[in-house]
Amino acid sequence: MPTNIVGKPYSIIDIFKSLTPVEKTMIEDHKECFSYKNGDIVYKEGDKIRVIYQVIKGAFKIYKTGIEEKPYIITFIIPGEISGYRSILSNEPSCSTVEAIEDSEMCFIPSEIIFHLVKSNPDFALSIIQLTGKELDRANSLLTDLAQKKLNERTAEILLMLHNTFGVDEKGYTKCEISRKDLANIVGTASESLIRILSDFKSKKLIDIDNKRIRINDHKRLKLISESI
């Protein structure tokens, strides 16, 4: 069962689905919303977290800082997805940074409520376990990719992943504007190398590039490339 990260949005599990109406109301009554501008940081590696974050609008990147302050982008989160719950439930400082990549909104749910739900509603706890499990599967698949695939293969895979995560506009362009540097930091390479791969894909008509927007013209071939075929 080769897990593929393509077509697997970050959280396909709605952890709130098992909540009773009363529990849902409790969350609604206690949550607060905040706005973030492109580049604003929600929380940083090492921060002590006191709330769970849920994206309402926009998008955020989640990254770890590695060698020489260079970030590695673990994933993106989009409306409906949550972040921070693991640090809360493990009572440990965050080990990643969350930053808005466009003008966005987050709401905060107090940690006490999450703790209460985990303790009182086993199905909620199970949902959390399943969500974390999904994330772990994805991370392990990425590890295998990073260890074994070549740059063009990983790049193809990430393009497909972004396409599936963010969807496309009326012209077929992926609905996200990610800088080349960020793209490179997802694929795990230098921005120059990434650009060369993109140029190559473009010259082969696999993709179109309109500035930061990318349109996938040939899903099939891109998928084959991502699978080293």
Next chain:
Amino acid sequence: MPTNIVGKPYSIIDIFKSLTPVEKTMIEDHKECFSYKNGDIVYKEGDKIRVIYQVIKGAFKIYKTGIEEKPYIITFIIPGEISGYRSILSNEPSCSTVEAIEDSEMCFIPSEIIFHLVKSNPDFALSIIQLTGKELDRANSLLTDLAQKKLNERTAEILLMLHNTFGVDEKGYTKCEISRKDLANIVGTASESLIRILSDFKSKKLIDIDNKRIRINDHKRLKLISESI
């Protein structure tokens, strides 16, 4: 908070610690033990799993199969550590393979018991969440390493990790015998490249090599290398 995989054994969380004596007895009454020879496979990617596995004796490697059947070794598990619980709790086929790397023993705990404990004992559920969280942190750290570090840096890191996971014998050699090919599949490289790095470390007196056993002579310098300093 740069999470470092070195010195962080796979499961530093004892998920059974929160169980009552009655619950512990229930597990003891239902668990079965089996022996495995070096190379025996416990379960494979895609297998439907019906029990949770706990290592009693020996050691196992956990890997995913990637490009051209090439394995990527995610981690090792040693006595006390468990495996298979995520597939059970998510009710999904396994996405990794577990194989004995020496003559070993595993015990099986029926999935119903684990489900029962998650439903009835919130602290147990929380322990599972925390364990999965730890694994996810480790995976994300490895991802950052794999994306950014050079081969010699990753190799140094893995040598230290193995040292801390398996411990050392009376002569200071790490207590595990891992083939060069397997080592390469952890670091994410070809066995020839790995061998060159090991030879280089040896010529610099950082390590001693006695066949498959490796002794770390200079922890400090190896640690510096692993941190790209």
Next chain:
DNA sequence: CGGGTGCTTGAACACTGTCAAGAATTGTGG
């Protein structure tokens, strides 16, 4: 002792990263 397997080394090659420079885009202040 012989054959198989895994380990090691060398050499050629491919891939990716780094540095440098120019082009394009974005942001800013007048």
Next chain:
DNA sequence: CCACAATTCTTGACAGTGTTCAAGCACCCG
């Protein structure tokens, strides 16, 4: 709205790193 500055993007040339292929060596097992 324009002009200029700053940033980001792109390309080329080159160096460094890691892979592949080939061959010989060492070890293990019957």
